[in-house]
Amino acid sequence: MAEFNTETETLAEAVRTNLFAPAQEMSTLGRKGLPMLKGGEGIYVIDSEGRRLIDGPAGMWCTQIGYGRREIADALADQSMHLSYNSPWYTSNSPAAKLAARIAEMTPGDLTRIFFTTGGSTAVDTALRFTEFYNNILGRPQKKKIVVRMDGYHGSTSLTAACSGRTGNWPNFDVAQDRINFLSSPNVRLAGNRTEAEFLDDLVAEFETLIEEKGADTIAAFLAEPLLASGGVIIPPTGYHARFKAVCEANDIIYISDEVVTGFGRCGEWFASEKVFGVVPDIITFAKGVTSGYVPLGGLAISEKLLDRVSGENAKGGSFTNGYTYSGHPVSCAAALANIEVIERDGILAHVNEVSGHFAAALKALEDLPGVADIRSKGLVGCVECMVDPGRSEVTDADKALGLRIDEICFSLGLIVRPIGNMCVLSPPLIITRQEIDSMCEILREGILRAGEEKGAAQRSAA
Known part of the structure; x- marks a missing residue:
């Protein structure tokens, strides 16, 4: 027990002295650990x-x-001994190919092309960068604005942080960007004396007014979590997402569903967008539950309809040169496959x-x-x-x-x-x-x- 306490004290000192944690309260840096x-x-x-x-x-x-699942540990160890890494820029690997095919079976509509990243922030960042690439290839360089909501959260890259409407994350960072436009939070608590249906009508009207003011030819994407998780599990009014998707379709705006939290079972479905919230997006982002947190992995599923407009003869020589050293990492993908197997089997x-x-x-x-x-x-x-x-x-x-x-x-x-x-x-x-x-x-x-x-x-x- 004495050795255990000594080790614990040593580690606690390392946390205080050497670890720079996320959401670090700077007044306690070096004096208070986790x-x-x-x-x-x-x-x-x-x-x-x-x-x-x-x-x-x-x-x-x-x-x-849950924790301590031998299936995931075995998958990690086995894949590490077979192939621990490959360069995603020049080669592919078996676990990534198998995982892409499995996820394509789970996604709604024609969202069957899977791009792997390192986590949720990089998944959303990649989705937004794709909208830049997409509109540049289509000869619409002015169509770059992104519409998001107050109380939403989308990540910690510079771009995704700028898209996050949790104001508590803003102080002391330069998050303001001209291309980001915020709509009201869909929190029904804010409806006041309005019925839920009236509140929804007003939210849709706000979106339509923004499009009219900014011009549909300047807006690339609407980015939305099915439910606003880090905003406090805010559940939009019934029919919200379908109404917003219809507005997006009418104005050639890409609808991105951020399922980093809701994907892989959190709401009782592989993905919540269609079966729980009644919308088939153009892009779905995912992370977190895809490996049950055992190792980092994220990604996005993109509509073939979107890709058809910027691939093949429509590519105009362009390449989507966005990716990460660990995109489609074989060990992470093997863990995800084992995780999916456990979810299905159990x-x-x-x-x-x-x-x-x-x-x-x-x-x-x-x-x-x-x-x-x-x-x-x-x-x-x-x-x-x-x-x-x-x-x-x-x-x-x-x-x-x-x-x-x-x-x-x-x-x-x-x-x-x-x-x-x-x-x-x-x-x-x-x-x-x-x-x-x-x-x-x-x-x-x-x-x-x-x-x-x-x-x-x-x-x-x-x-």
Whole structure:
């Protein structure tokens, strides 16, 4: 035990001294570290003290089949011994070819051409760069503007960060770009006295007005998550995506569905765009769940109809010279193939559909707690939005402090919650059982109750 503690202390010191983490609070750099995880099993992770914690966010929306799956480890080891790398610029490999064919079977419509990247940010970045290439080949160099939404999130490259409407990510970065245009968040909580149908009509009208003002000949793409995940699991009004796709088709605008979070089972389907949200996009981006987070991999599926316009005799000598050293990495693709096999063999998509109603009900049972302002869920992703005064619409620092305190209490009780400001987000591994859902939500209940009492949270009005 003494050796274990010594190792733990050494690693903790390395975190404080040498690791520069994402979302690093600079005032604590070198003085405050992050919790150290040492292992994982099923839906649980194990910290440096040996405590088992339910992984409420599934890592970062990605650990679909859970931790400790021998199938993935064996696939990684086997492929590493056969072919650990190939240059995607000059050669291909068997796992990448097989994975492309498998994904092409899952995608809607004619989205059967698969391009591999290193993760979600590079997948979305590639999709947007393709729209640049596409319009340049078609002789439309002015058609480059991108339309996105407030509360959306699309990545951490310069271009994808500029497309992300989470304002908390903006300070101290130069994200403003003239080609990026923001529409209102489709959060139904913002509808006010309007019905959901009226709210949707207004959102569509806003898009049409933007196109009229900017000119359809200047707008290349509309980029949208089926549900706005990092924005707080915001679920657009029913019919939203089909209405927006129709506007895109009428104006020759490429519709990009960012399924980095929703792809590979999160909403009970391989891809959520068509079967859950009623739209067949022109491009779908994916990452995260494609390997269940075991190794990095991302990609996009592109419509053959789009490609036909800029390939063959229509290519005009052009080459799509965009890619990455690790595009279609054979070991990552082998892991993805093993992951897909596990999902199919264990009936995980059907399981998600079977337990998602229970998940929604367990979250909804929290709605009367002091501090709870709204509850949203789809499939196995949900959000409990908390505010000191749930009757207000604007989020304050006190609300964010409440969310952080809920996270701290839940962690101490054995549950990792992803705090996004004042929002508590849960997107557990897809293998979670009903009993484990109940355990997760009971800990969250306790966290909300304790934090609400500490912070003086009020109960939401029945009106």
